[in-house]
Amino acid sequence: xxxxxxxxxxxxxxxxxxxxxxILHVDMDAFFASVExxxxxxxxGKPVVIGHRSDRSVVxxxxxxxxxxxxxxxxxxxxxxxxCPHAIVLEPHGEKYRxxxxxxxxxxxxxxxxxxRLGIDEAFLDVSGSIRLLGSPFAIATELRRRVHAxxxxxxxxxxxxxxxxxxxxxxxxxxxxxxxxxxxxTLAFLHPRPISALWGVGGKTEQTLTNLGLxxxxxxxxxxxxxxxxxxxxxxxxxxxxxxxxxxxxxxTTESEEKSVxxxxxxxxxxxxxxxxxxxxxxxxxxxxARLRAGGVSGRTVVLKLRTADFATIxxxxxxADPTDLGRRIYDEVRSVYEATGKQHERIRLVGVRMEQLxxxxxGGLSLGLWDDDAGWREAESTMDALHARFGxxxxxxxxxxxxxxxxxxxxxxxxxxxxxxxxx
Numbered sequence: 160x161x162x163x164x165x166x167x168x169x170x171x172x173x174x175x176x177x178x179x180x181x182i183l184h185v186d187m188d189a190f191f192a193s194v195e196x197x198x199x200x201x202x203x204g205k206p207v208v209i210g211h212r213s214d215r216s217v218v219x220x221x222x223x224x225x226x227x228x229x230x231x232x233x234x235x236x237x238x239x240x241x242x243c244p245h246a247i248v249l250e251p252h253g254e255k256y257r258x259x260x261x262x263x264x265x266x267x268x269x270x271x272x273x274x275x276r277l278g279i280d281e282a283f284l285d286v287s288g289s290i291r292l293l294g295s296p297f298a299i300a301t302e303l304r305r306r307v308h309a310x311x312x313x314x315x316x317x318x319x320x321x322x323x324x325x326x327x328x329x330x331x332x333x334x335x336x337x338x339x340x341x342x343x344x345x346t347l348a349f350l351h352p353r354p355i356s357a358l359w360g361v362g363g364k365t366e367q368t369l370t371n372l373g374l375x376x377x378x379x380x381x382x383x384x385x386x387x388x389x390x391x392x393x394x395x396x397x398x399x400x401x402x403x404x405x406x407x408x409x410x411x412x413t414t415e416s417e418e419k420s421v422x423x424x425x426x427x428x429x430x431x432x433x434x435x436x437x438x439x440x441x442x443x444x445x446x447x448x449x450a451r452l453r454a455g456g457v458s459g460r461t462v463v464l465k466l467r468t469a470d471f472a473t474i475x476x477x478x479x480x481a482d483p484t485d486l487g488r489r490i491y492d493e494v495r496s497v498y499e500a501t502g503k504q505h506e507r508i509r510l511v512g513v514r515m516e517q518l519x520x521x522x523x524g525g526l527s528l529g530l531w532d533d534d535a536g537w538r539e540a541e542s543t544m545d546a547l548h549a550r551f552g553x554x555x556x557x558x559x560x561x562x563x564x565x566x567x568x569x570x571x572x573x574x575x576x577x578x579x580x581x582x583x584x585x
Contacts, residue, residue: 424512449487
């Protein structure tokens with residue numbers, strides 16, 4: 160895909176009653192940055208970067224003004240500030256993003272029950288069943304964009320097509336604050352001039368492979384024999400690229416979304432060699448993961464530890480529990496045990512993370528716990544903390560072991576939660 164900096168923007172400006180483009184892809188424009196600017200209107204029109212001002216931080220989001228300097232999400236902050244030295248850096252606020260996401264998603268639900276959420280700031284909508292009541296895809300998308308801006312102050316871009324792939328590509332081309340309708344009969348005319356990077360699944364390595372074959376556009380891929388593509392990128396990859404290049408995408412909008420994991424991780428401001436500091440972070444992260452599990456009404460069976468050492472080697476270890484849990488203390492007990500088993504206690508640690516996988520619906524408090532609940536004490540304590548945090552904020556109460564000694568390093572950067580609902584990438 161493009162870097163979505165507004166260059167090469169295409170939009171549909173005249174109404175159309177074509178019903179062959181009922182799949183909408185709605186993507187909020189520079190969502191995290193735009194939400195922050197609601198409280199800082201004086202910064203509109205300026206290059207703003209969302210993230211922590213640290214050489215070890217990464218960019219969570221950037222305004223289109225910053226993107227024109229080559230600043231993009233997931234880029235190291237140091238690189239972003241070299242490319243755009245006058246960029247204004249604002250701290251991220253996850254609770255704001257979740258708040259506005261819930262408002263926008265409810266608007267999607269008002270249009271159609273066929274909404275497939277893709278993280279916090281985008282979704283697919285199938286409006287086939289809404290056309291008779293609400294009008295053409297153009298009319299539905301136009302009203303949806305108007306309402307989003309009127310009720311939140313935010314902008315979104317929408318692509319409408321006969322398939323999910325083309326709809327998503329269309330919304331990307333329409334950014335920022337645009338609408339592009341691609342009727343089914345115009346699909347190939349829209350697709351074939353696009354660069355090969357527009358095809359889903361074409362990253363740097365695949366793009367280089369295709370370029371070495373002399374392929375530059377989607378049309379080039381479409382005209383290449385299937386067996387040539389298969390030899391170049393494998394059977395599955397070749398068949399997928401061939402289908403997409405001809406506008407074929409059988410996937411339908413599905414309303415069932417299953418969160419695969421819930422996690423948090425932190426990058427230290429300086430490499431850590433003290434295992435006690437690592438253990439405190441594991442406890443803090445475990446508490447955050449447990450709180451999110453309980454808030455979502457789910458629990459997890461597999462605890463995952465992530466470590467990244469100073470040489471950027473990443474170590475991932477997991478342990479599956481006998482029973483699912485949503486308790487931070489239980490998660491910490493397990494992830495600490497996994498950490499101790501790595502033998503990395505005295506290596507220089509750059510990043511540490513905690514994640515829960517194999518999620519099941521229903522918090523552990525609602526599961527069958529047998530005659531005895533060994534975690535009853537912790538369950539009561541953490542439920543109390545949830546109530547206090549909800550009323551007074553997350554800083555109201557914290558485990559005593561997280562109160563750091565004065566000599567302990569305090570500078571750190573929390574990365575966005577490591578689940579699809581908050582990817583940090585727009």
